[in-house]
Amino acid sequence: MKKALSHTAIVMTLVYILAQFLPVLIIVLAPQSYQTEALIYGNIFSFTAGAFVMLLLNRKSNIRNSITLSPSAPRSTVILWGILGIFMALAAQYAATLIEIFLLGLPMGSENTQQILLSIDKYPLYLIIVSIMAPIMEEFVFRKVIFGFFYDITGGVGAAVISSLLFAFMHFDSHILLYSTIGFVFSYLYVKTKNIATPIIAHVLMNTVVVLLNLFL
Known part of the structure; x- marks a missing residue:
């Protein structure tokens, strides 16, 4: 049977893409000094706005697969x-970092993380995106939509590989293994409980802990 993306999945994906590009339009319209x-x-x-739209869409979601149809x-x-x-993701992050440093020769620091920390340091309100809004949007798109779509086609492992790699690439960072490993953890949490709230909770708390540790230690 041919499998197609549901209306909810398509709209969530479009909302995610729009949220990425809307700031570019705002910059174009803003004065040079701002x-x-x-x-x-x-x-x-x-x-x-994107996170709230996705939360509303999820309330009347028509995404149907083995995960969403399970209790x-x-x-x-x-x-x-x-x-x-949180602890699973942090442990996976630590293991992936060691592999990247000692086997792949990548630097320990993440350029993406450093840019985020600089933004939060100057504009504390930016923490809302990093700790709450971005994790909500990413879990809906990469876990509920993409992972869920491929789950019945490739199985759990294949779906985790595809969704986690896309999740990693969207961070525009060289630490692909690091982000992919975290994506695997969130995929496991989603399958384990059959509830997208689980990886959202873990993702929100993990991002918050990592940012606060980097800012104050």
């Missing part, structure tokens, strides 16, 4: 695995 502010606050607006784990289990997911 380009940086236009980029920062444009991102805050577009990602916040969700109880709320307490979702929260528990969401919290455990």
Whole structure:
């Protein structure tokens, strides 16, 4: 049977793409002396709006696959695995970092992370995107839409590879293994509980912890 993307999946993907490019339009319209502010606050607006739209779409989602059609784990289990997911993701991140440094010869620091930290240091409100809005949007698109779409076609491992690689490439960073490994963890959490809230919780908390540690330690 031919498998097609649902209306919800298509709209979520378009919202994600629009959220990426809307700040560019805002920069074009902004005065030259306010380009940086236009980029920062444009991102805050577009990602916040995008996250809320996806949350609303998810309430009446017509995405149908083996995961969404399975009963969700109880709320307490979702929260528990969401919290455990932080430690799983951090451990995976640490292991991937060691491989990248000692086997692949990549530098320890991430240019993407450094740019984010600089933005937050100068514009604290930007933390909203990094800690909450971006994780919400990414989990809906890369886990619920992309991973869910391929889950019944390639199986869990194949779907995790495809969605995690796309997740890594969208960070525009050389640390592909690092982001892909984290993507695998979030894919596992989604399958484990059959609830997209689980990887969202883990992703939000992980990003928050990593940013705060980098800012204050």
